[in-house]
Amino acid sequence: MAEIRVMREDLLPPKEPPRRHLISIGDLQREDVERLLGTARNFERSLERELKKLPTLRGKTVVNVFYESSTRTSSSFELAAKRLSADTMSIKSTGSSVDKGESLKDTALTLGAYDPDVIVIRHPQIGAPQLVARYTGAHIVNAGDGKHQHPTQALLDLYTIQEELGRIEGLHVAIVGDVLHSRVARSNIQALALMGARVTLVGPPPLIPRGIEAMGCEVSYEIDAIKAADVVYVLRMQQERMAEGANYVPSLREYTARWGVTPQRLRPGQKVMHPGPMNRGVEIDPVVADAADALIEQQVRSGLVVRMAVLYDLLTHGPAGVQAAAVHEIGAA
């Protein structure tokens, strides 16, 4: 009997790639980002054609481990995996062995025993994704580690900007608010700089980390600086960080008066973004949040297709190899 040969490469199941992770935007090259955004666009078109589910990752397992509360990130990762026909499992720290004091290493070893293909992890401590990468064979996607990185948020923000403004290179983006405590800000500064945008950080001095200009951005303490930007990216004022006695700002009232993003402080046509969840009336005026120039809902929509692209890319082409090598070295030590 003649051997059956598959003629079309694209009908073959994804090849087994070397293990790669998405832990930091720093793991990516510009062409990786461009490929990811292109893949996301293809997925968006396929979803428009009412083909809500693709068979691409059938038989793959994606485990979501969330040690911090999350609505949009965890739901969009779960939905992204399901749209690609992967099996998904979600673990939250409450109600799991973490409640009983299990270490992250042991949780990683336990999950690793099921041979998941991807582990999506959110954790309050910087470096948790690297640790999980060290003790499992899965591809790791960082869904937020402490104040360090939230790379898929930055990718979905790039995608949103690209789709709305047609380009990223040469744009001027002002990131406003609590940069000090924001992993979203760190990933976005890196991602925007990588793609050739100009970034200005705006906020009160105690909330702008010393030395951050080295990431390739400018700093201003004056809210008027946002007027020059094409996109105003508003960060959430994390109420839990602003507890009495923390003294980053004397009061939220004074913060809003001085640095709140209001219609008066914007010029017509400026796009406004926010990673959510918003504190309406604190960092962002409700009129701004609901205006036509706000891209906040688009960001949520982008989240789904971008996370589909990340899962697909990790299990097929792979966005980067840098981090895998770094993790391996630590593991060897």
Added chain:
Amino acid sequence: MLFGKQGREDLIVRGAHVIDTAAGVDAVLDVRVDGGTIAQLGTNLETNAHRIVDGRGLVLAPAFVDPHVHLRTPGREDEETIASGTAAAAAGGYCAILAMPNTEPVVDSAAVLGSLGETAEAEGEVPVGFLAAITRNEDGAELTEMVELADAGAAGFTDDGRPVVAPGLMRRALQYSSVTGRRLALHCEEPTLSKNGQMHEGAVSAELGFAGYPSVAESLMVERDLALAAYEGQPLHLMHLSARESVEALSRAQVAGVVATGEVTPHHLCLTDEAVRSLDPNVKMNPPLRAEEDRQALIAGLRDGTIAAVATDHAPHARHEKEVPFEAAPFGVIGLETAFSALYTHLVEPGLLKLDTLLERMSAGPARAYGLEPPRIAVGAPANLVMLDLQASRRVSETEFRSRSSNSWLLGETVKGQVRLTIAAGRVAFDG
């Protein structure tokens, strides 16, 4: 002030390159030890049926003194014991170490100190001096009974791991400790500035998102303590300096006549905050690794003598406590077994520090800072000797440590310069 075994070794080291700058020795010589005491230096010495050690091609120097070791005993014997910590010290070329009092319980009473001394005499591979706390339980509230502690053999006083926060209490400690003749050794950290800090504040912490522990949190306390020491006319010793501004403040005070000494660790001399990008918990220490300009200032301070001593700040931690995300890991790394190799590789080989300077800052410098008799290679001196192979190199691995812990920043790194023999208080403590 030191607790440990005395040896009566008879041996002769043949043909080693003997270096003891203070004694004015820098030549290829034989050294004969009779009954634990250096008896003769010269060439072609009579062997007297002694054990003969071939020193050809090796360096023989006064053995090292580590002014800053955490032996974790009592309380955390899973991390280190007096036996394991002193075995590690011997393997690192040390003939004496000073142990910090931040144990469980804290060394703040003569009873605890006395029992540690007895253990060191029974189990110690090298003599140990024990520092006692400045304040009870290191709580920063009430002074310990310093006179009784000194009588029980305390080598000095420190609340290491914590600063003495209240200036009024710091002043009382300087005043009262003077009657004991023992030094105060200070961990300089302004806690409201270092609060929650995980690493040096700068471009790297800004990028990684870690809460910063700024240089000024150390240097402000250094300035305060030096000002109080100047006012009271009392000496003091500044521990594990990390910031350029601290070195500058120490230098200014010394010029102004304050009797102040300083120490610096191998990791602050070899690494910068860039190393934290690995997120490896074995580069997390207090004070944190700082910027390149700080490292250069520390090297310059060690070179010109502003900083008298290399101190390992050997801080063993259980494996499971370091196998966690960086932010959850405790501060500290081990260093006794790698200090010389690390500094020889990172400072001497690239020409940043001369070998004889390094040997002095690892031996006589720290001894003098605490008023101990400096090890020396001279007839009549007790044999405290280290023999070094500068050509040998090794890859540092977890399995090599005599310490009970392996939280070293050098794991996987190839280093040059090996300790071949350590004689401490006239006794062969390590023979590798």
